Amino acid sequence: MSPIHLAHRFFGSGARFRNNPGDLPGNSRDDGAPLMSGPFLACNRIRRMKRAALPLAASLFLTAPMAFAQVAPRGARLSYTRSPGTEGCPEEPSLREIVASQLGGVDPFVRDGAWRVEVVVQRRGPAFRGEIALHDRDGRALGRQELSSPICGVLVGDIGLALSAVMRPLLPPRPAPGSAPTSPPSGPPPPPAPGDVAPPVPPGAPPRGPASKPSDPVAAPARPVRRPRPPPDRPRLQLGAGVLLGAGVAPSVAVGFSGVAGARWERFSLSLEARGDLPIDAEPYRGRIVEVSGLSGSLVPCGHTDWFFGCALAMAGGVWQVRASTGREFALPYAALGLRAGLEVPLSARLAGQLTGDLLINTVRPVHRSPYGAGWKTAPISQAVALRLIALF
Template sequence: MRGRSHDEGARRKRAARAALASMAAAAISAAGVAPVRAEPTATPLRARLEFIRGPGAEDCPDEQLLRAETARAMGGVDPYDSEAPFTMTASIERRRGKLAASMFLRDGDGHGRWFDGFSAYDDCKVLVTAMALSIAVLLDDAAELAAPPGVPVKPASPPAPPEGPCSPDRPCPPQPAHAPPPPPGTAPPVRAPPRSSALPRIPAGRFSWVAGLGAVTGLGMTPGVAGGPALSFGARWPAWSVTLEVRGLASLSGNVEAVGMSVSTLTTDVVFCLDRRSLFACGLAELGILHAAPNVPLNATSRLNLHSGFGARAGIEWPLSENLSARAHADVVHPVAGAAILRHPGAPEPERPVWRAPALAVALGIGLQARF
């Protein structure tokens, strides 16, 4: 009965310490307050450190900051040891626009002993500091966690038993008692994947193919406002991307100088972008064909005009899932060779165009992009 009370008290103490660590670390990640330097710990729990920077966290500090902040929170004691029986796996990755941190402690047989996690928006350094505080609170008292199976604990040396046979004046040393069985209803410990199947480090330069589908509306590419679909395909790295985009736009205006005319354009854009979190800025090169067909019999015939230009793009991206995001952008393009519509394309004498591409064309687009 006394052993059961001791176990229940230890479990309550561990739960209180875990809650304190989680709340304190979450407060640090939200407010960016550095932890107070603790007093040196005499015998902290030693653990082997595995630090993983996942997708979207490639620019976060490396494990040296986590090691330094953990030692700082423990008063200068470094609890990490590559030969330790325990393993602490700490990871950071971006999920739905936020940086998510998780810490998992397992013993030499892969049994899970402790888990914690929280998130922050952008300040990865503050998040690593919060992780260090949570780990330091856990490792501060080695007695809170049982030693891994098969690893002996080094208790304090007991006094030497008296020599000679046992007698009323010279009692024998007490025999070690067997550990009491776990109380009924206690859940078995969580089993983590063995070390051989632990997740590898994700390389900082993760490459992926991208494909997009969207809608574009523009002004200056045809007479009046034009609209239509856009398709894209390309490659993306963590910090930049290159895509090939094809757009087919039709003019919403039916008249050009009182002449009914159907005008459409097909353009191909090569787009180079720099990606920074949810924002991106791009340069683009454009090549297109303008097609104008009058609706009434005139001397004019269907007209094909090649045009080209250079421009810039700026936009924003909203992650919808790990591999799908919504994007919106605005383009400004200056034509190097502009298109024009003539009333009499085959006339021997040059004539004034009924429409000519302006010095700047603008476009707005929205769509979805998938990574695979």
């Protein structure tokens, strides 16, 4: 079977190839022409599989047109590597299950396979990238393709769909349903058993009708193999610290520090934060100087998408006041609810920088009262801007 016929077998009669593998329809839609026609366009699952597998299969055909002229090897060896920063990605058994589910339950990967398939999953900024390379029995590269996705489980699923399309011609042909191996007769047929001989018909009895043949058993329709869902990504520990500027809690802008500890998934995180505002001098009325500082804790659930994220905040703590003249210290309760918007820039596989802005409604507002009738009260709304360094483990 020629490479073009094999390509039609993979992708249907609508598949087209160009001279440059990078200009394949699977990589570019500038021409606006659809890749498929007919019922394939109505099936989103088939579209995803062919969109992911077309560049790899096409590069395989274009770089090694004589590979399929040889006898197909018995399966292929699989090398699956997860680089640092992808510990929460699905493991090799999950990838093999996805490929087998698309090939009727047959796993094409064997330990002594002649061909070798290399899959490497890496973290690239906020997204994940998968590299697929196919080598023949002599070590020559037959095809290479890169896929990416912001969710590692989806990326591994797309890699499995692409590999199933490329590995399909390596499987042995299946016998047609209902067919059985036939062998030439080796001798005369055996005599019928005594129970098989019909008894003689007495004279004058009506003739018997032909014996009814047993009906052929109807084979049950094959149940489609459902694609296993990739396992959920495992949470990672995140720790961080940073500096901030806050306004609306103390009488003026305060400088502070914050620390964070929590769990991080690909699209969600849940953290506990501690915030401390350094003391500042306030003069609620002439001649009376008070040092005001704050200490609070927050519960922060966040949703992440690429480099941006948004959070909800529930904060509780206290505001401390120290009179400079007497040294007397007293604390007032403080609580607030609000929202956070942030930008996260990956610095490495384990480090990221965050710039956040908080807007809070002060639900419990500390009030400083004096016997002279003057004082100050926390503002209804407070703000904070923070710069943090986050480490993922």
